[in-house]
């Protein structure tokens with residue numbers, strides 16, 4: 001076990017499996033539903049790859065194990081590290097800063113120290129299981145120092161990094177006291193993947209401003225330093241996607257279709273069902289959406305007898321203070337709207353603060369006439385793509401924030417600026433009143449786009465760029 005080596009190693013903060021503890025105290029594993037596993041599973045199987053990550057609970061030390069063919073290498077975090085590295089630096093420094101400081105970012109030196117220490121452990125663990133010349137793909141904002149740490153330890157490796165969240169404009173990024181270390185950390189990779197073209201531009205600009213390196217998109221020329229030779233790094237956009245076929249298949253299943261009808265009936269068969277699905281996060285613009293909806297009710301442009309808004313707000317980061325406040329704020333607003341506009345038979349907002357199985361999500365998408373994605377900033381937003389993939393009936397209208405990465409691809413949606421409440425209200429009314437022919441035309445165009453770039457296409461393009469960057473040796477069979 002100790003000297004097992006792999007040709008392909010994925011490193012992410014969270015492992016793709018969840019630990020489920022039964023009532024009798026026995027623990028088992030369940031694969032988490034994320035698209036990343038689906039995307040990487042074929043490569044993982046083909047190369048007998050391994051996944052390094054944290055299991056999501058503090059103080060649990062586990063040996064590597066295999067779960068449905070996936071080799072899992074767990075990394076333990078202490079309670080202190082969960083507080084400082086994860087809830088602190090990752091979720092209360094980097095997350096708000098990279099989402100344009102919608103809430104202020106908190107800078108604490110002890111959080112940074114913990115971030116460095118935990119990143120080093122991830123790098124050490126990846127270095128220990130990677131074979132000679134292996135490909136290591138590091139994911140997301142919690143692990144931005146890992147690429148350089150890994151390169152210093154193992155110059156033979158091919159290293160990729162993908163950032164799932166936005167990369168901010170330099171004027172904001174420059175707030176970060178450790179801005180140079182983070183940039184240097186990322187430049188340890190051969191390929192730095194970002195969601196949008198604008199994210200890649202922001203990253204390259206930060207490199208120029210802080211380090212003065214020459215950049216010519218998508219290349220960044222990294223000169224020789226005391227510890228590393230000169231290298232050329234690629235930084236470009238790879239917009240992530242979902243497993244379109246699987247999602248569509250789910251939405252086509254008779255059980256899901258029946259459930260969609262049942263949902264509409266349970267809502268009292270209103271003329272229009274509107275839907276929001278988000279982790280309860282301040283980046284998602286749930287408050288802006290509720291404001292627009294309540295003003296439309298107040299002005300009589302919408303009537304509670306005809307329209308219902310279903311808002312799924314799945315619990316998220318509940319120990320972080322800002323998230324506790326957000327929950328209170330949203331729930332107060334929902335209560336007010338329902339108090340002001342609800343009737344005995346009709347609730348204005350159907351608010352659900354819990355997670356649902358994927359089948360129920362697909363049924364909700366199918367049951368909704370209008371999907372509201374009003375993020376104030378979002379790397380991609382997979383919910384928008386799932387809604388489109390689910391709508392095999394070529395119906396439904398997607399209202400999509402231009403501040404979500406998905407807006408670059410989903411151009412036939414009704415694109416909105418969520419800060420412009422009047423514009424948002426007009427778009428909602430346009431969606432509610434849209435004739436069937438236009439709905440079909442737009443949904444067809446959206447579906448074509450989503451099908452062209454599914455998650456398999458995303459991971460293959462990234463791995464191809466990585467293999468090209470490392471001298472074109474296609475170790476992983478990326479097409």
Ligand code: GDG
Pocket residue numbers: 033164165240277278279312314354355356357358361378379380381382383384386
């Ligand atoms: C980050 C970036 C980027 C949500 N509630 C339930 C549930 N979900 C699923 C959705 C969707 C996923 O969670 C959320 O993905 P998003 O992309 O919308 O947002 P983040 O969680 O913020 O993800 C984002 C993404 O990484 C990938 O790179 O797009 O920009 O912020 O798949 O369906 N799934 C189930 N029950 C729920 O209650 N089963």
